[in-house]
Amino acid sequence: MKKAVLVTGGAGYIGSHTTLALAIEGYHVVILDDFSQSQTVDLPWAEVMHGDIADVVLLNIIFKRYEIQAVFHFAAFIEVGESVKRPRSFYDNNVSKTATLLAVMLDHDVRRIIFSSSCAVYGAPQYVPMDEFHPTAPVSPYGRTKLAVEFMLQDYARAYGLGYASLRYFNASGAQWEHGLGEQHTPETHLIPLLLDAITQGREVYIFGDDYATLDGTCVRDYVHVRDLAQAHVLAFKQLLNKSESLVINVGTGVGHSVREVLAVTEHVCRRAAKVQVMPRRLGDAPVLVSNTQRMQEIFCWQPEHSDLMTIVTSAYAWHQQRRQERQALHVTL
Ligand SMILES: NC(=O)c1ccc[n+]([C@@H]2O[C@H](COP(=O)([O-])OP(=O)(O)OC[C@H]3O[C@@H](n4cnc5c(N)ncnc54)[C@H](O)[C@@H]3O)[C@@H](O)[C@H]2O)c1
Structure with missing residues (x-):
């Protein structure tokens, strides 16, 4: 079976830049995106599958066709204001569907995931700069969906040996x-x-x-160039490949x-x-x-x-x- 990485939401803003960084590193990249939030962009360096992250039939096909080394999970609804108006669809898309994705991953013995979390999990800052020990008290449903997935990952790591990196992005910005x-x-x-x-x-x-x-x-x-952010994903992936230890880590400058x-x-x-x-x-x-950014620098020797x-x-x-x-x-x- 051919080795590959699966990138959910890989046709979106940060996902598409990360697929490029992964392809440059020589990985075979499979994108799963339903294009609900993205334009059809030209991504010749990746194989693009059109579908939902909770489409179990499609997921089974992907996991049977490839030896998936890790899942990069970007797919989510992201607009904070919308999450206040429509929390139901945010919990469904960002949390329930992630649970389905994780279940299929475990069925196929795929145990590495790099998750797009957010500084929104911290809520109102009690001190700045905010480190990973800052209390988590998200103020929006969006932030709460991200924290809910972080809890899920923690529990699955303990119970099922899942290895995860939860990257808490600050403001992604810039272009290639x-x-x-x-x-x-x-x-x-x-x-x-x-x-x-x-x-x-x-x-x-x-x-x-x-x-x-x-x-x-x-x-x-704190604005972080999306190219630097993409590179942080590559580093998190390599770290998970080498050591199975899970990580929660800020990505900002x-x-x-x-x-x-x-x-x-x-x-x-x-x-x-x-x-x-x-x-x-x-x-x-x-x-x-x-x-x-201390943890990012210490663990990954990463400098934007x-x-x-x-x-x-x-x-x-x-x-x-x-x-x-x-x-x-x-x-x-x-
Ligand atoms: N943009 C930022 O500054 C920022 C900051 C913190 C965290 N994040 C997180 O990073 C991730 C990517 O953000 P982005 O700015 O690239 O957003 P984006 O909207 O550009 O990308 C999300 C992609 O996921 C796809 N998608 C959504 N639901 C799906 C589903 N059920 N099945 C398949 N595909 C689905 C969309 O079509 C889109 O292509 C999100 O999880 C977001 O919460 C972003």
């Missing part, structure tokens, strides 16, 4: 436009793509709250940038000033979310290489422009 990969969510709620859209189209940019106790009054977040800082860099990159409107604070927005803000925004802008040109060309052809 040279491979046609970038950030696109529906609805888009992430700062950099929102700024790029608004600034290039001459629309207003909204800042939610400028009276926080931060240097310039706006919220501070340890450096925070305020909304105004990101805005200034984006204006610079777009060579255009933004029309800014300051709005009231949003409920639940923490003033500062920054990762403590592409996560300076200028590189992040420049790459995101290049992809944004590339997509715009593609859409224009399509429009002309039609």
Whole structure:
């Protein structure tokens, strides 16, 4: 049987970049994605299967056809606001379907999983930078679904010998436009793509709250380039292959940038000033979310290489422009 890695949600933003990193390392990559949240993108380095992560028939086919070395589990609903309105579909997609996936994995004796967790499991920060010992008290159903899966993984590790790496991402950002990969969510709620859209189209940019106790009054977040994030997955996988010990680990840079800082860099990159409107604070927005990166550095000797803000925004802008040109060309052809 041919060895492969299975990447659920591999057609999405972070998943697609990770499939590229895995393919570059020489792994045969099988993607399972239902395309509910992603565009059909060209991923010539992977084998793409169209389907749901809880489709047991399809999963059995994949696990019988390949010797799956590990499952990279990205597939989930991710929009925090939506999770408040529709917790049922979030618990179904993010938790129940993960339980089905894990059951089929165990049936086929596949016992390694790299799980996309989130800094949302921590909830309101009690201190920053936040390490992995920070109390977990998620404030949204989305964050709770991530924590629920973490508990599941812990219990399955103890009972069934599952080896897992739970990667708690901070803000994934940036693009690899040279491979046609970038950030696109529906609805888009992430700062950099929102700024790029608004600034290039001459629309207003909204800042939610400028009276926080931060240097310039706006919220501070830890932006990690998706290419660095993808590399962290490769390292977590190698660690699981070598040692069966499970891991819970933050993936951020340890450096925070305020909304105004990101805005200034984006204006610079777009060579255009933004029309800014300051709005009231949003409920639940923490003033500062920054990762403590010590564990990541100690265990993986990992240093982010592409996560300076200028590189992040420049790459995101290049992809944004590339997509715009593609859409224009399509429009002309039609
Ligand atoms: N984007 C971030 O900054 C961030 C931060 C923390 C954690 N995460 C987590 O990382 C993961 C990936 O996030 P992303 O930004 O790439 O999101 P994304 O929406 O771009 O990717 C998710 C992919 O999963 C697929 N999917 C969803 N439900 C599915 C199902 N039942 N069956 C098959 N495919 C399904 C979607 O079609 C999509 O391609 C998610 O689990 C998310 O919670 C993301």
